[in-house]
Amino acid sequence: MRVVKLATCSLNQWAMDFQGNLERTKTSIKQAKDAGAVFRVGPELELSGYGCEDHFLEPDTLTHSWECLAEILASDLTDGIVCDIGLPVEQGGVRYNCRAYCLNGQILLIRPKLYLANDGNYRELRRFSAWKHLQQLVELQLPESIKEITGQTKVPFGDGYLSFEDTSVASETCEELFTPASPHIGLSLNGVEIIANGSGSHHQLRKLNTRLELMQSATSKGGGVYLYANQQGCDGGRLYYDGCACIVVNGDVVAQGSQFSLKDIEVIVASVDLDAVAGYRGAVSSLREQASQQPPIPFVNVSFRLSRPMDMLKNFPTLPIPIKYHTPQEEIALGPACWLWDYLRRSRASGFLLPLSGGADSSSVAAIVGCMCQLVIKAVKEGDEQVCLDAVRIGNYQEKEVPKTAQELANRILHTVYMGTENSSEGTRGRADRLAKEIGASHLDIKVDVIVSAFLSLFKTITGKTLRYKVDGGTQTENLALQNIQARIRMVIAYMLASLLPWVRSKPGYLLVLGSANVDEGLRGYLTKYDCSSADINPIGGISKQDLRAFLRWGANNLGYPSLAEIEGAPPTAELEPIRANYTQIDEIDMGMTYEELSMYGRLRMIFRCGPVSMFQHLCHRWQGRLTPAEVATKVKDFFRFYSTNRHKMTTLTPSYHAENYSPEDNRFDLRQFLYNTRWPWQFRRIDQLVKSVEVRELSSSISVEKRNMEPTDAEVAAAHSTGFGVPAASSSNPQAGKGT
Template sequence: MHKYGFFRTACAVPKLKLADCQYNLRQMISLAEKAWDQGVEVLLFPELGITGYTCGDLFFQRELQKNAVKALDSLCQWSDGKKMLLVVGLPLAINGSLYNCSALLNDGKILGIVPKTYIPNHQEFYEKRWFASAKSLNQTEIPIGSQAVPIGTDLLFKHVHREEFVVAVEICEDLWVPISPGSFHALAGATVILNPSASNEVVGKSDYRRELIRSQSGRCNAAYLYASAGFGESTSDLVFGGNAMICERGILLKELPKFNLGNELLICDIDVESLNHDRQMQHGFGDSVDLLNNRFYRTITFETSGTNDFDREVNPQPFVPADPNRRSERCEEIFNIQTIGLATRLAHIGNAPMVVGISGGLDSTMALLVCVSVCDRFGIPREKIHAVTMPGFGTTDRTYDNAVALIKGLGASFHEISIVAACTAHFKDIGHPIDLHNVTYENSQARERTQILMDLSNKLGGIVIGTGDLSELALGWATYNGDHMSMYSVNASVPKTLIRYLVEWVADHSPEADIRKILYDVLATPVSPELLPPDADGKIAQKTEETVGPYELHDFFMYQMVRHGFSPEKVYFLACKAFDGVYHKAVIFKWLKNFYHRFFGQQFKRNCLPDGPKVGSVSFSPRGDWRMPSDAHATQWLKSLEKMEPIG
């Protein structure tokens, strides 16, 4: 998985016995063996896991201190020959002070010791009774057994083969301060931050803690592993729930439920390559380097064995939240962005009439619904929406009837202007046989429709509302200076897979049964430009996805390439995981090649797009998110794919 930038990480929550270092060592080794068998490369244990966190004044007992170090040495010996990074907590006495430390072990060596910086001493916490802050440490190295071990908060642990995989540690309370050590670690290059913790449970705390960890991973553009003490800690005054989380770039990947009985592993593959990509794009890291204030870091290398299997869910619809509640919230937010975007433009030009072409398909339906939303939100009569149906050679009864019923049902001004006579005359003018159904035949119809909308808009003093979506722009599936052009494009950064859920969301929330019925039928209609004549039964003969490929695949390809900058090999690998059992690998491979051909070849259309609101993380506005020369070549991307042979 290293070649794709994936590394297997895990949080371990062992069952423990307070002050029984040998018992705790056995539990740790048991979990570490399971982790090793499953290919884990970084394994994080809770804070002070060798002794337990709630030992109180027993921390001052020399017997406990000595046995903690012995247990550490035993764990280090166990790790000999195992290329896995282990992070374990213990108290260490140094120069007359006691420190709450995390030790990092790898292949039989103690690579480094990181002491806790911020020592909580408020409410239920009184750690300063026992532990000194790392700020008081005046050594950079300490002897442990026969080793001279680096110690400090200035340690970064870098993978020997993948330099972007850099690990750093902050301990429990370190995360809860205004500017945490982890923030400095990230600025210094750490892409993975580990937090061994002992955080007790009180009402409402877990929600705040989750958001704190999630937001820290987002701010630092890092993966964040959090493992908290659990079953076996003293419950005299507090309860520790054994919570564990793995976050990445603000997203909670996995979480171990609280109040487990211990000896639990939370395993997840993190994508360091995607983190590195985002850091390259966001210059906040470089611009914030002065915050390091002459902090200098020491780098220690480590090695891991890695794994060939893959333990991470890949969402086949990355633009669409899987959770229904989040999806509904997302749809509402996007619909509001589209509404406010169009309303602002209308207010700027004097609330001009809206002119929109309605085909009975998804995209034009979505655009019409946005226009209606603008009218209702801002007290504009719906009659100021001039909705135009323009039947042509390929129009079917189903889409025509839906278009007419929707326009009239929503109370927009209805216009029907056939393009058949105009296109027939145009074919005669340019000497094109009307029965030759080639690209000229198709594009002439699209341009005729656009001409009608533009000229009607001029007549009415209005503005043409574009209907095309993000997926069509990625593929160039639009007629240049036809449906490619408008005066404001409300769907320009909404992908096809999400448009469907948006229309469904509006339908579900519509109080009008007749409108709901029409919208549900639009959702059930095959995607088509309807530029070729219907079949013998009068049904749609030209189905877009049979020509360019399934939109759910292309939206997936687009997201992985544009949002994350992934290589063709990695996009293909992830697509095979996401669509396992849905599409044959050879089918995915075929449409991925088609995607790269079209994406590179159609940039000239994206370079002259009309205005439209950005709604998500991917946008092709030439004024904002995506700047690419029209004459860029896809050669290297296609060559990378040619090296791969789909198997199975």
């Protein structure tokens, strides 16, 4: 047996934090060596951090990345272990996203990324170029910082692999796994047995399945070993990278790391039998035939063996394991919770301020913060020193004190405030209070009517006009203005409390204000611009209302917050209008559409790339038998009117955790204009034409059916002839017409 011990890792890197990134990279290499691994792969662009964005256009970013690599090469870290390290590199005046293979203080090969991610949240083509010279190696002139340490002046650069004395190793980088003609196909047919993928893949609900299935498919079709490393955590932006480093052999997962973790470093190790790979490939005739005619890929010979003699007790091949998948509800709890923890500790803030209304959205945010506190306490009890240090600092614990329970920690770092008015109900007030107690939050219950009255008095003094709600005979303009005044006042109060509550409690720092608008409300624009939806960060801004309600039901049973069940069962309401015996404000009535419909519109608009006309056509088919084409047309028009009228709100949307691929978030993801012709004259006219054509066809069809129904049957014709009477005339309303000879 050729048994090789391999290591991959998830690292919580931080864009532009070269010192921290270097330390985490070095620690992961050391842990891999200590575990006996002879090959280690790290995440994409791990030295600089993946999310540097336009900092990649700065020469300093490349220089500092080389300096970090130089420090690794100057140490003994790469002695006896091949290290696959991600960094940006410039070759021939062109900037590339690269992997550097290092061994014994030398660089063996630098492999640039062949296919770049340039859609959704990714803009790699803005900063890098793809390597166009497939199956070619050139020479890269090394910078002085590397030459001084390694003595090398040039190294191989390009699309190639490493050929060791006993096996061969190659790279894919993130996006290349997802492309139709992935590099691993040609590499496997060239006999490469180990393929390593250093990735920067973000979390999205229900996405992990796709990632693992692609790796299983790659190694089950072509055989081989696939190592997957990933970024983990919040590296400074809206994305949360969900780790889940893994090792797959011939279609079987033999090692899998955690998908959501507060650990900064997680190293996964497995022993792999390369003879099993050779046997797997040799048994498939079609694979052998394709491999025999595959164009050769250049390689670099390395005088080094990766395999070790097999010891029955120490390095027997790792056996396959069942894959661990989280439910969407668990993903909503864990992903945003880990993202919030990273943002909190790295921003040096001392906690969160959450306007808690007692409704589904703000309660979901509160529950996620509660889940975050539970994860922190779990990590502290497991001995994670970094988490413990951060928790002590953020919670302002005294020397030698450590947080003991999630409720105790929440009381120090989560401040909730119920900002009621005369339009608020006792139901929402009570639910907010009960949930805050269950979580352990420091909770305030205040009335803002006096401030609302001051604004209304000022307006009356200026204009002489008294505003009235619609239910009291006011106009729609008055009604909206009265609601917006309350909402914007809450935002101002939230920021006042966020800056001053730590001072009130004799603690340093400031609080981050949390937003709680969901992805569907953002899409519809069902929020007031600069109201309490305006915040510092929003953990649910990329999550649909339907998923949030499922999360609340799950959280009531699994997070220890039973009041979430009651909150989920209550009808969503903004409570910005007076409650009357014959009127209660309900969100879906206000919006003119259900949350289920909003999710459908969002997916069709963004994922299926539908404009008004194609959305209308799709929904006519989907909702056939439920709605007429005219009714579908009305709904589609209403959605696009509201979407385009409120699109400007997306330009100021609170930065949100990205969890859905139909997010309307304007600043990074949904790159569409914010000034529209909201009448959509061409598109809506075309919809009207389609509706009319359908109605004409239906009318014509109906007339034909009616005509056929009035025509005599064969039996009636036969009966008429047998009695001597003529055939009844279809056009006559007189039943006796047509009688006679």
